[in-house]
Amino acid sequence: xxxxxxxxxxxxxxxxxxxxxxxxxxxxxxxxxxxxxxxxxxxxxxxxxxxxxxxxxxxxxxxxxxxxxxxxxxxxxxxxxxxxxxxxxxxxxxxxxxxxxxxxxxxxxxxxxxxxxxxxxxxx
Amino acid sequence: xxxxxxxxxxxxxxxxxxxxxxxxxxxxxxxxxxxxxxxxxxxxxxxxxxxxxxxxxxxxxxxxxxxxxxxxxxxxxxxxxxxxxxxxxxxxxxxxxxxxxxxxxxxxxxxxxxxxxxxxxxxxxxxxxxxxxxxxxxxxxxxxxxxxxxxxxxxxxxxxxxxxxxxxxxxxxxxxxxxxxxxxxxxxxxxxxxxxxxxxxxxxxxxxxxxxxxxxxxxxxxxxxxxxxxxxxxxxxxxxxxxxxxxxxxxxxxxxxxxxxxxxxxxxxxxxxxxxxxxxxxxxxxxxxxxxxxxxxxxxxxxxxxxxxxxxxxxxxxxxxxxxxxxxxxxxxxxxxxxxxxxxxxxxxxxxxxxxxxxxxxxxxxxxxxxxxxxxxxxxxxxxxxxxxxxxxxxxxxxxxxxxxxxxxxxxxxxxxxxxxxxxxxxxxxxxxxxxxxxxxxxxxxxxxxxxxxxxxxxxxxxxxxxxxxxxxxxxxxxxxxxxxxxxxxxxxxxxxxxxxxxxxxxxxxxxxxxxxxxxxxxxxxxxxxxxxxxxxxxxxxxxxxxxxxxxxxxxxxxxxxxxxxxxxxxxxxxxxxxxxxxxxxxxxxxxxxxxxxxxxxxxxxxxxxxxxxxxxxxxxxxxxxxxxxxxxxxxxxxxxxxxxxxxxxxxxxxxxxxxxxxxxxxxxxxxxxxxxxxxxxxxxxxxxxxxxxxxxxx
Numbered sequence: 001x002x003x004x005x006x007x008x009x010x011x012x013x014x015x016x017x018x019x020x021x022x023x024x025x026x027x028x029x030x031x032x033x034x035x036x037x038x039x040x041x042x043x044x045x046x047x048x049x050x051x052x053x054x055x056x057x058x059x060x061x062x063x064x065x066x067x068x069x070x071x072x073x074x075x076x077x078x079x080x081x082x083x084x085x086x087x088x089x090x091x092x093x094x095x096x097x098x099x100x101x102x103x104x105x106x107x108x109x110x111x112x113x114x115x116x117x118x119x120x121x122x123x124x
Numbered sequence: 125x126x127x128x129x130x131x132x133x134x135x136x137x138x139x140x141x142x143x144x145x146x147x148x149x150x151x152x153x154x155x156x157x158x159x160x161x162x163x164x165x166x167x168x169x170x171x172x173x174x175x176x177x178x179x180x181x182x183x184x185x186x187x188x189x190x191x192x193x194x195x196x197x198x199x200x201x202x203x204x205x206x207x208x209x210x211x212x213x214x215x216x217x218x219x220x221x222x223x224x225x226x227x228x229x230x231x232x233x234x235x236x237x238x239x240x241x242x243x244x245x246x247x248x249x250x251x252x253x254x255x256x257x258x259x260x261x262x263x264x265x266x267x268x269x270x271x272x273x274x275x276x277x278x279x280x281x282x283x284x285x286x287x288x289x290x291x292x293x294x295x296x297x298x299x300x301x302x303x304x305x306x307x308x309x310x311x312x313x314x315x316x317x318x319x320x321x322x323x324x325x326x327x328x329x330x331x332x333x334x335x336x337x338x339x340x341x342x343x344x345x346x347x348x349x350x351x352x353x354x355x356x357x358x359x360x361x362x363x364x365x366x367x368x369x370x371x372x373x374x375x376x377x378x379x380x381x382x383x384x385x386x387x388x389x390x391x392x393x394x395x396x397x398x399x400x401x402x403x404x405x406x407x408x409x410x411x412x413x414x415x416x417x418x419x420x421x422x423x424x425x426x427x428x429x430x431x432x433x434x435x436x437x438x439x440x441x442x443x444x445x446x447x448x449x450x451x452x453x454x455x456x457x458x459x460x461x462x463x464x465x466x467x468x469x470x471x472x473x474x475x476x477x478x479x480x481x482x483x484x485x486x487x488x489x490x491x492x493x494x495x496x497x498x499x500x501x502x503x504x505x506x507x508x509x510x511x512x513x514x515x516x517x518x519x520x521x522x523x524x525x526x527x528x529x530x531x532x533x534x535x536x537x538x539x540x541x542x543x544x545x546x547x548x549x550x551x552x553x554x555x556x557x558x559x560x561x562x563x564x565x566x567x568x569x570x571x572x573x574x575x576x577x578x579x580x581x582x583x584x585x586x587x588x589x590x591x592x593x594x595x596x597x598x599x600x601x602x603x604x605x606x607x608x609x610x611x612x613x614x615x616x617x618x619x620x621x622x623x624x625x626x627x628x629x630x631x632x633x634x635x636x637x638x639x640x641x642x643x644x645x646x647x648x649x650x651x652x653x654x655x656x657x658x659x660x661x662x663x664x665x666x667x668x669x670x671x672x673x674x675x676x677x678x679x680x681x682x683x684x685x686x687x688x689x690x691x692x693x694x695x696x697x698x699x700x701x702x703x704x705x706x707x708x709x710x711x712x713x714x715x716x717x718x719x720x721x722x723x724x725x726x727x728x729x730x731x732x733x734x735x736x737x738x739x740x741x742x743x744x745x746x747x748x749x750x751x752x753x754x755x756x757x758x759x760x761x762x763x764x765x766x767x768x769x770x771x772x773x774x775x776x777x778x779x780x781x782x783x784x785x786x787x788x789x790x791x792x793x794x795x796x797x798x799x800x801x802x803x804x805x806x807x808x809x810x811x812x813x814x815x816x817x818x819x820x821x822x823x
Contacts, residue, residue, distance in 0.1 A: 014473055014476075016439075017473075017505065018477065018480060020503070020504075020505075021477065021501050021502075021504050021505035022497065022501060024500065025497045025498050025499075025500040025501035025504070026484075026488075026495045026496070026497055026501075027495060027496050027497065027498050028493060028494065028495040029493065029495060029496075041498050043494075043495075043496060057663070060683035060794075081662070082550040082663050082665070082666065083662065083663075096498075098495075120432075
């Protein structure tokens with residue numbers, strides 16, 4: 001009996017510990033409008049905004065404009081790194097970071113490329 | 125075609141062998157062995173064929189076209205084999221098949237074991253067939269996309285095979301565990317054998333993880349060695365689970381009541397291997413929505429395979445629960461058994477935390493709005509657990525097995541604890557948790573030393589535990605103790621930064637323009653940061669300059685200046701345009717086919733500085749999907765021109781104007797400079813953990 005209580009206490013303590021760890025470290029998936037008003041880190045999905053100046057390096061940053069597929073809203077992204085390998089073939093771009101002073105400062109980009117397998121399925 | 129046939133044969137032979145082995149009387153064991161051998165030969169055929177496709181540049185195969193290119197150096201054509209998901213799975217299957225030979229031709233190995241092993245092989249074969257590396261390329265291309273420049277590094281070439289050897293070998297303990305459950309075997313023999321294989325797998329997995337960390341440090345240039353990335357986490361979790369397996373197995377050797385824990389950890393270890401592979405290789409983390417999960421059939425296949433292993437194992441364990449030994453798993457709190465199990469529990473906590481973190485994109489979308497966690501989650505939760513884990517490890521090392529267990533004196537370990545804290549403080553660390561971790565890590569190392577002296581620990585265990593203690597200690601020193609500043613460097617001007625004299629010597633281009641070096645001297649020693657360049661002249665990958673000394677590294681990551689002095693100019697035929705100090709006129713363009721779909725385009729551009737006129741003929745080698753070009757000199761190299769584009773109607777060209785080579789090479793540059801105190805101790809520690817693990821295989 002004693003041991004069961006101990007196990008329950010342990011499990012509860014662990015759940016509390018996980019919750020404590022999750023505080024402030026969750027980065028939700030949001031649209032561009034939401035990203036601009038968010039305070040912490042977020043993940044934004046969009047497509048390359050072709051009407052803006054072409055993606056280029058500015059200092060150590062790779063700069064491009066991201067467009068929300070649904071609302072059409074755009075924002076400038078400063079990615080703290082180099083042009084990712086498959087950037088030109090990207091179908092979607094996910095930028096992770098936070099919006100500060102007119103631009104989205106991002107430390108990580110996820111590039112979603114067209115899969116050969118998907119298009120094959122689309123055909124048949 | 126030949127490859128797909130080989131894969132189909134692998135599946136067929138594996139299934140045949142499985143059936144022949146499963147037959148109870150054992151009459152067909154001999155034929156089963158032949159079938160297993162044929163299955164292995166089919167895998168060998170498929171792997172050899174894929175290698176052949178890479179070496180002969182068969183870009184009509186989608187996988188080859190995605191990861192290789194004609195000009196890739198030979199070693200990376202070989203390593204492109206496992207650059208993507210399809211090839212990685214084939215490599216896994218190849219290792220699994222090779223290991224099967226170790227068992228098939230040993231007369232004593234029992235049929236059930238072999239049948240289960242071949243069952244896993246058939247599952248792996250289905251995974252490879254599900255997303256075959258031999259699928260044809262839909263749109264024919266002249267050249268492949270090439271291997272990511274970041275991956276073109278010797279360490280990255282060997283990292284995946286080593287990880288996959290670890291993954292593949294973890295199937296063996298699982299099969300031992302399942303066989304023992306089926307046979308109601310609670311003897312020590314299978315435990316010894318499973319332990320041996322688990323140790324080898326553990327060493328490979330650990331080495332793979334360490335190499336990944338070393339590569340990240342050496343190449344990526346953000347100054348760290350561990351980023352809590354899903355790819356890293358998905359190999360760390362199986363490593364942690366294998367640690368649990370080894371340690372509960374040690375308890376089960378003296379207390380059979382702990383056997384269910386051994387079975388549980390074997391099942392979870394291998395299914396977490398599959399889960400991690402699923403998470404990172406199916407591409408679902410690269411996307412936003414959970415739909416891609418349902419959408420990709422390969423994701424579903426891995427999920428089903430994972431479910432078969434996990435549920436199959438758990439159901440079998442539950443069915444056999446009655447026949448497993450009962451009793452106390454530990455005799456008293458003051459015993460090695462108790463501390464080993466307590467440590468295993470902490471490792472479970474740690475694994476669950478990391479599992480939750482890396483699965484968050486998936487889990488959160490199942491219950492509501494999608495979200496991921498950033499690295500602060502891991503840092504915040506893992507650090508206190510690591511401290512507790514080191515203290516518990518010290519306890520386990522100091523106690524003996526049994527009820528009236530004696531504890532060795534705490535004096536020596538406590539001295540180490542204080543030494544660790546003082547050393548970390550001396551390096552400049554003032555936060556409580558890192559100080560405690562540095563102390564606790566050294567304390568566990570000291571306890572291991574004492575334990576070995578008293579013959580409570582063998583030499584393998586000693587080396588591995590001291591290695592772990594070194595690793596954690598060095599992680600604190602090089603992580604929390606790292607100092608960092610950002611500086612602008614002008615060529616030739618000495619700067620005193622963080623106690624080192626650093627001089628920037630300028631840039632240097634490699635002869636073939638494939639690399640650009642930033643040369644520094646640190647206290648008189650020359651180090652180079654490099655930027656790999658694409659053929660178009662764009663930066664492709666950057667590597668930092670690292671000065672290595674006994675007291676730690678000086679880590680210099682250059683940040684290219686905003687304005688490299690390069691500008692682009694759009695020229696219309698026959699019209700003069702002014703750029704910088706010169707005027708340019710585009711006069712004509714000539715085409716020259718080079719074969720293999722390549723065309724050399726040469727533009728004729730008249731350049732004048734107001735007095736003299738020179739004709740420059742920059743060229744571009746164009747294919748259907750892009751072009752490569754080199755700069756050409758005008759006015760004796762005072763300016764360089766590069767042709768970057770020609771319009772379809774030949775009426776416009778795009779020129780890049782570059783400053784003279786000397787000017788570009790002597791530009792001032794920003795760099796982030798940081799110190800990494802005693803980071804070599806981390807690499808030494810990792811080496812000791814893996815070496816000690818291998819030493820422990822022999823008894």
